Amino acid sequence: MSDALESLNGLIVPLADRGLLLPNVAVAELSGYRRHEAPPASSPDWFLGWMRWRDQRVAVMDPASLFGLPSSNDTSRDQALVMNAIGGRGGVHFFALRVSGIPRSRKVLRGEISAESEQPVLPGILQQVRLAEVEQPLLIPDLQALEQQLADVGAFG
Known part of the structure; x- marks a missing residue:
């Protein structure tokens, strides 16, 4: 089997009390968190x-x-993790996640990751997993579903 299938x-x-596990290729850049344009008053709390990022x-x-x-009350470590959009919407290339600190790079080997079956999966999450040498369970988000949530509230309009 090739290395690509093994790792x-x-x-x-980092989020406030959990972590996400993302493939490197999904992330465009880590940027300081700053909001320039507020959402409409009727928007859900998560939007x-x-x-502005690279003139976009x-x-x-x-x-x-x-x-x-x-959510963490301490916003001093908040960062914006700019994600590559995968939903195929015309003109939408990126969206961002507010995260609580700086992500850590990690090579994940097939044998060191396991599904966390006791915990119910949350909306927008594909799987909750355990990773060797990481204390807390990690969440693997459904990136296409996150994009769809943003589209549903008019974030890309």
């Missing part, structure tokens, strides 16, 4: 508005809030 270059992304208007969401997880 994945990933990022462990934070838009930021990028929708920003709070995944912890969307998943129903506690």
Whole structure:
């Protein structure tokens, strides 16, 4: 079997009390969190508005809030993780996740990851997993579903 099937270059992304596990290729850049344009008043709490990034208007969401997880009161470490859009919407190339700190790069080997079957999967999450040498369970988000959530609230309009 090839190395590509045996390992994945990933990022462990901190949220307030959990972490996300993302493939490196899904992430465009880590940027300082700043919101330039507030969302409409009728928007859900998890939609934070838009930021400017590389001369583009990028929708920003709070995944912890969307998943129903506690959010951190300490916003001093917040970062914007700019994601490559995969939904095929014309003109939409990126969206951003507000995260609680700096992601850690990690090569994930097939034998060191296991599904966490006791825990129910949250909306917007594909799988909750355990990774060797990582204390807390990690969430693998459904990136296409996150994009769709943003589209549903008019973030890309």
